[in-house]
Amino acid sequence: MNTVQPHSLGCIRTFSLVGSLGIILSFSACQGEDPHTPEILRPVRSQTVFFSNAEQVRTFSGVSKSGLEASLSFKVSGTVTRLPVKVGDKVRKNQRLAEIDPKDFRLEVQRAEASLASAQAASRNARAEYARVRALYENRNASRNDLDQARATAESSNAQVQSEQKSLELARFQLTYTRLFAPENCSVAAVPSEVNENVQAGQTIVEVVCGSHLEVEVAVPENFIAKIISKMPVTVAFDAIPDNRFPAIVTKVGVSAGKNSTTFPVTVQLQTQVPGFRSGLASDVQFTFEGKSGEPRILVPSVAVGEDQEGSFVFLLEEQEDGTAIVRRQPVHIGELTPEGLEIVDGLRNGAHIVTGGVRRLHDSQPVRLMLTSSPHS
Numbered sequence: 001m002n003t004v005q006p007h008s009l010g011c012i013r014t015f016s017l018v019g020s021l022g023i024i025l026s027f028s029a030c031q032g033e034d035p036h037t038p039e040i041l042r043p044v045r046s047q048t049v050f051f052s053n054a055e056q057v058r059t060f061s062g063v064s065k066s067g068l069e070a071s072l073s074f075k076v077s078g079t080v081t082r083l084p085v086k087v088g089d090k091v092r093k094n095q096r097l098a099e100i101d102p103k104d105f106r107l108e109v110q111r112a113e114a115s116l117a118s119a120q121a122a123s124r125n126a127r128a129e130y131a132r133v134r135a136l137y138e139n140r141n142a143s144r145n146d147l148d149q150a151r152a153t154a155e156s157s158n159a160q161v162q163s164e165q166k167s168l169e170l171a172r173f174q175l176t177y178t179r180l181f182a183p184e185n186c187s188v189a190a191v192p193s194e195v196n197e198n199v200q201a202g203q204t205i206v207e208v209v210c211g212s213h214l215e216v217e218v219a220v221p222e223n224f225i226a227k228i229i230s231k232m233p234v235t236v237a238f239d240a241i242p243d244n245r246f247p248a249i250v251t252k253v254g255v256s257a258g259k260n261s262t263t264f265p266v267t268v269q270l271q272t273q274v275p276g277f278r279s280g281l282a283s284d285v286q287f288t289f290e291g292k293s294g295e296p297r298i299l300v301p302s303v304a305v306g307e308d309q310e311g312s313f314v315f316l317l318e319e320q321e322d323g324t325a326i327v328r329r330q331p332v333h334i335g336e337l338t339p340e341g342l343e344i345v346d347g348l349r350n351g352a353h354i355v356t357g358g359v360r361r362l363h364d365s366q367p368v369r370l371m372l373t374s375s376p377h378s
Contacts, residue, residue, distance in 0.1 A: 043371035045357035064281040067213030112168035123157035130154040186210035219263035299341035315355040
């Protein structure tokens with residue numbers, strides 16, 4: 001017969017009486033709970049915050065353009081007979097770009113010249129007649145009425161000469177208007193007309209972009225327009241010219257918003273030549289504004305700030321020797337929300353270590369485990 005040792009009787013008897021369920025209860029009773037099991041701490045993300053630069057950087061989108069963009073047209077109507085340029089051509093100042101049929105205008109010049117010659121001849125006769133009548137009047141051989149009539153005829157003839165001279169001048173101008181010239185050294189951007197086309201005065205014949213001053217026009221929201229002044233330095237980047245920023249200055253600041261818009265037009269002029277520059281390039285213009293107070297400020301992620309009945313707050317972290325930390329509720333006053341973060345007006349010191357995630361699940365004096373330290377604002 002097997003002998004059971006006395007020290008194991010309690011547990012074995014339990015097994016014999018209640019079976020498999022009893023042995024589970026018996027071993028639980030024998031072992032008991034371990035009072036030294038470590039508490040599981042909530043992991044939190046954290047960040048050390050510092051005073052940020054007082055400057056605010058804002059970027060607005062725009063479109064590039066040349067300093068001079070012109071839609072050139074004739075001042076008179078007619079049929080296009082010459083159009084020697086095409087899109088992309090480089091043209092010099094005063095180079096002929098187009099011409100309309102000048103025949104009718106030359107005939108008008110000839111008619112005006114003939115009318116002027118006739119008026120001049122009539123004026124000479126009238127002056128001679130006036131001189132003859134005046135001599136007769138002085139010898140008492142002509143009446144005062146004859147003298148007045150001769151003088152009036154001479155003056156009228158002289159006025160007619162002046163009128164015909166103006167008509168001839170206008171006809172000559174009209175003849176020069178049949179030719180279209182480049183206003184500056186330019187590039188041809190568009191040629192919407194064709195040879196043999198009948199065009200009206202003012203109808204666009206050639207579009208050109210000229211000048212060495214390269215510009216970008218952007219639309220600026222109303223809350224920033226008051227901060228923009230003439231000669232303000234900015235930088236410009238182009239999607240078509242990656243990895244480059246070009247210096248520029250503000251040259252024009254709009255004084256009224258566009259129709260049905262709350263943005264104001266602002267034009268900036270580049271200070272250097274831009275390789276590959278063309279009108280119509282998508283552009284980003286970067287403005288640097290001073291902060292509202294002109295003093296450095298603290299910016300934190302918006303998720304780091306909680307709010308309850310007592311107001312806004314963050315959790316400060318008190319690091320312990322064992323690598324854990326204790327969170328401390330810290331009331332704060334918040335300012336404006338910026339792309340860089342939420343402004344803390346009061347309540348945080350420079351270099352404070354704060355929780356940046358899971359703020360709503362924490363309470364004051366709660367121990368936590370530091371999981372990740374975010375990059376600080378600087």
